[in-house]
Amino acid sequence: xxTGYVSEAAIRRxxxxxxxxxxxxxxxVETISSKELGERLHQTPSQIRQDINTFGGIGRQGCGYQxxxxxxRIGEELGLNAEHRMVILGAGSIGxxxxxxxxxxxxxxxxxALFDSAPSKVGTAVDGIxxxxxxxxxxxxxxxxxxxxxLALPAGAAQEALRRLEESGVNAVWNFAPADLQYxxxxxxxxxxxxxxxxxxxxxxxxxx
Amino acid sequence: xxTGYVSEAAIRRxxxxxxxxxxxxxxxVETISSKELGERLHQTPSQIRQDINTFGGIGRQGCGYQxxxxxxRIGEELGLNAEHRMVILGAGSIGxxxxxxxxxxxxxxxxxALFDSAPSKVGTAVDGIxxxxxxxxxxxxxxxxxxxxxLALPAGAAQEALRRLEESGVNAVWNFAPADLQYxxxxxxxxxxxxxxxxxxxxxxxxxx
Numbered sequence: 001x002x003t004g005y006v007s008e009a010a011i012r013r014x015x016x017x018x019x020x021x022x023x024x025x026x027x028x029v030e031t032i033s034s035k036e037l038g039e040r041l042h043q044t045p046s047q048i049r050q051d052i053n054t055f056g057g058i059g060r061q062g063c064g065y066q067x068x069x070x071x072x073r074i075g076e077e078l079g080l081n082a083e084h085r086m087v088i089l090g091a092g093s094i095g096x097x098x099x100x101x102x103x104x105x106x107x108x109x110x111x112x113a114l115f116d117s118a119p120s121k122v123g124t125a126v127d128g129i130x131x132x133x134x135x136x137x138x139x140x141x142x143x144x145x146x147x148x149x150x151l152a153l154p155a156g157a158a159q160e161a162l163r164r165l166e167e168s169g170v171n172a173v174w175n176f177a178p179a180d181l182q183y184x185x186x187x188x189x190x191x192x193x194x195x196x197x198x199x200x201x202x203x204x205x206x207x208x209x
Numbered sequence: 210x211x212t213g214y215v216s217e218a219a220i221r222r223x224x225x226x227x228x229x230x231x232x233x234x235x236x237x238v239e240t241i242s243s244k245e246l247g248e249r250l251h252q253t254p255s256q257i258r259q260d261i262n263t264f265g266g267i268g269r270q271g272c273g274y275q276x277x278x279x280x281x282r283i284g285e286e287l288g289l290n291a292e293h294r295m296v297i298l299g300a301g302s303i304g305x306x307x308x309x310x311x312x313x314x315x316x317x318x319x320x321x322a323l324f325d326s327a328p329s330k331v332g333t334a335v336d337g338i339x340x341x342x343x344x345x346x347x348x349x350x351x352x353x354x355x356x357x358x359x360l361a362l363p364a365g366a367a368q369e370a371l372r373r374l375e376e377s378g379v380n381a382v383w384n385f386a387p388a389d390l391q392y393x394x395x396x397x398x399x400x401x402x403x404x405x406x407x408x409x410x411x412x413x414x415x416x417x418x
Contacts, residue, residue: 079416207288
């Protein structure tokens with residue numbers, strides 16, 4: 001496990017390492033050099049070696065990295081060896097899309113329920129996952145502890161929802177609401193999704209070809 | 210405009226610069242140092258200076274950067290000074306969520322239509338945007354040129370859709386399908402969205418607190 005200070009930028013690179021290593025393993029590749037891995041990840045070989053060193057590196061000088069071993073090591077760093085229990089707040093188009101996203105199940109994320117305040121949605125289900133009344137959030141969490149909440153509410157409702165989650169002991173939030181959320185607990189982790197970022201990478205490339 | 214080789218990693222940092230600068234401008238901040246900008250972006254000041262230099266930097270030693278000027282400069286690099294006309298292939302939960310995403314309109318992205326093959330969806334509308342029969346894709350694009358296509362189809366249907374887009378002259382694709390797409394034209398740009406990546410940043414933080 002990585003010890004000491006790890007930069008936010010290095011943490012954000014890890015999921016791409018995991019994805020590439022999973023693809024390589026699926027393709028039957030057993031070892032890979034930092035140069036080849038760097039080409040796939042658009043990073044320099046020295047950046048690759050430094051990152052893998054940071055995250056409890058394995059591999060010997062001149063021998064390359066063992067794909068399977070490194071994938072498992074990074075998956076462990078990413079907390080993917082545990083099952084995560086999620087609730088989704090907001091059963092609109094984003095909440096529904098997250099509930100249906102096929103790879104989450106495969107990666108050990110289990111959605112217990114969606115919550116909404118609209119009478120037309122409460123009592124329905126999304127791919128078999130129940131949509132419950134958001135008024136019952138605390139009661140539900142008391143009986144079915146979740147460790148991650150997905151915030152897929154309008155910006156105006158997100159802050160109040162975060163406060164309720166914090167009081168219910170859910171302290172990891174994956175936030176899709178375009179809001180700068182405030183919270184008190186130092187245990188609370190909020191990761192904001194900026195969907196436009198990758199669209200802007202596309203328009204950058206269009207503008208520069 | 211940036212000239213010469215710009216790394217993929219540097220391009221991927223740009224949208225976050227743009228976002229932070231827009232927030233700063235909204236908050237009435239006129240100038241910012243590389244140190245302060247670095248703190249907001251989780252980057253070292255020297256990385257910030259190097260990036261801004263690459264992208265046609267403005268700002269003088271010791272004076273900081275002009276927030277408004279730098280934001281406009283980076284927006285231009287990102288191709289955000291042009292209007293982009295999008296079509297969305299797939300009117301399922303992801304296609305619908307993209308069509309409804311509120312910030313795209315603000316940022317100059319206009320969705321012309323969604324396309325689907327399901328008779329229950331064709332002829333409906335999402336927030337006023339028509340859902341058309343995917344069989345009519347070529348005819349529509351002939352009359353209403355689009356410069357970006359959003360692929361929100363199942364993995365199995367994505368490759369064939371990409372081929373049809375390529376033949377219709379749409380050569381920028383924002384791909385949500387979990388598929389490794391192949392294409393022939395060197396003009397084609399495909400950016401893949403990996404929604405799980407930011408969720409894994411969250412589980413990393415949960416595993417390390």
